[in-house]
Amino acid sequence: MLQLYTRADLNALISIRAGETKFGERVEILSSTKNLVAQFQQSNAKYVLFGIPEDIGIRANHGKPGATSAWKAALKSLLNTQDNAFNKGKRLLVLGHLDFSELLERAASFDENSPEYHVLLSQLVAKIDEEVAYLVFQIVSAGKTPIIVGGGHNNAFGNIHGTALGKNQAINVVNLDAHSDFRSLEGRHSGNGFSYAFKKHFLDKYFIFGLHENYSSKKVFKTLDNHPSRIRYNTFEGIKIRHEQGFSFQLNTALNFINDRPFGVEIDCDVIENIPSSAMTPSGFTANEARMFASFFGKQKNAAYLHLCEAAPNPTNEQEMYVVGKLLSYLITDFMRK
Numbered sequence: 001m002l003q004l005y006t007r008a009d010l011n012a013l014i015s016i017r018a019g020e021t022k023f024g025e026r027v028e029i030l031s032s033t034k035n036l037v038a039q040f041q042q043s044n045a046k047y048v049l050f051g052i053p054e055d056i057g058i059r060a061n062h063g064k065p066g067a068t069s070a071w072k073a074a075l076k077s078l079l080n081t082q083d084n085a086f087n088k089g090k091r092l093l094v095l096g097h098l099d100f101s102e103l104l105e106r107a108a109s110f111d112e113n114s115p116e117y118h119v120l121l122s123q124l125v126a127k128i129d130e131e132v133a134y135l136v137f138q139i140v141s142a143g144k145t146p147i148i149v150g151g152g153h154n155n156a157f158g159n160i161h162g163t164a165l166g167k168n169q170a171i172n173v174v175n176l177d178a179h180s181d182f183r184s185l186e187g188r189h190s191g192n193g194f195s196y197a198f199k200k201h202f203l204d205k206y207f208i209f210g211l212h213e214n215y216s217s218k219k220v221f222k223t224l225d226n227h228p229s230r231i232r233y234n235t236f237e238g239i240k241i242r243h244e245q246g247f248s249f250q251l252n253t254a255l256n257f258i259n260d261r262p263f264g265v266e267i268d269c270d271v272i273e274n275i276p277s278s279a280m281t282p283s284g285f286t287a288n289e290a291r292m293f294a295s296f297f298g299k300q301k302n303a304a305y306l307h308l309c310e311a312a313p314n315p316t317n318e319q320e321m322y323v324v325g326k327l328l329s330y331l332i333t334d335f336m337r338k
């Protein structure tokens with residue numbers, strides 16, 4: 001269920017300072033969930049931000065839980081950036097979050113040792129898919145660009161589905177990720193959002209940017225290689241370790257591949273070095289390279305949404321919450337820059 005935020009909710013997160021205006025003081029909000037599409041249409045904001053604090057898809061994919069806390073960290077950090085000529089709060093409508101606490105409770109009640117455990121979790125993920133897709137559809141059909149903070153990468157499926165319905169056509173996606181998330185159609189989880197979207201014809205062309213060569217199976221590579229006109233990828237090792245390809249050149253290669261129709265922009269934080277996530281890595285793109293990616297694709301006319309997912313800061317660790325919040329807030333504001 002969509003949980004809207006009031007001005008008071010946002011103000012409680014903002015450190016107001018005399019003589020300065022914080023980004024959060026300028027963002028738009030909504031006061032009712034009625035007629036969302038009409039309300040979005042009336043808004044002057046180009047972007048609509050919402051969170052998906054859940055990690056059920058990650059659990060269903062045998063991953064390390066914890067992605068529920070990224071949204072809280074991101075929102076606080078974003079609202080406290082400065083509002084200025086570069087960084088304009090009025091361009092963003094902060095909607096709220098999809099509240100899946102009931103599903104999270106159900107997931108926590110399942111017996112991890114039961115042979116049915118992952119199947120039951122997948123069924124909950126399919127419910128999350130429906131709500132994500134419906135909300136994204138409403139935002140996109142009102143002509144706005146959703147910015148979504150997860151949550152697991154399972155939510156790519158709802159994003160692609162909702163955007164395709166809102167645009168009345170299959171869409172393309174560029175995904176900055178160590179993994180393709182193109183696993184088998186074995187029940188929904190965070191490792192198969194793109195394969196399901198492809199199978200259901202919501203996803204036309206898919207470019208994976210920065211795959212880690214050690215973490216995709218032969219089977220997955222074979223599946224990706226089976227669709228050369230619709231699926232392309234480069235690898236982190238090819239770009240950053242062996243220097244076979246330049247980062248900027250690859251940004252343009254990916255854009256040329258996906259720019260023939262609206263495209264989604266996905267960033268899985270497990271591609272960024274030392275960021276707490278289900279598949280945290282000491283070797284990956286830097287925060288600045290992820291920022292370049294968000295900025296580069298955010299500027300494109302066909303950019304239809306931004307999804308930041310899989311960051312999993314420990315909510316009791318202030319330092320982790322601070323670092324992840326700041327990273328996500330940079331990525332959001334880079335994407336929004338003109």
Ligand SMILES: N=CN[C@@H](CCC(=O)O)C(=O)O
Nearest residue numbers: 063064153179190191278279
């Ligand atoms: N979305 C992530 N997908 C990775 C899982 C990484 C992990 O959580 O360990 C995958 O399926 O391989």
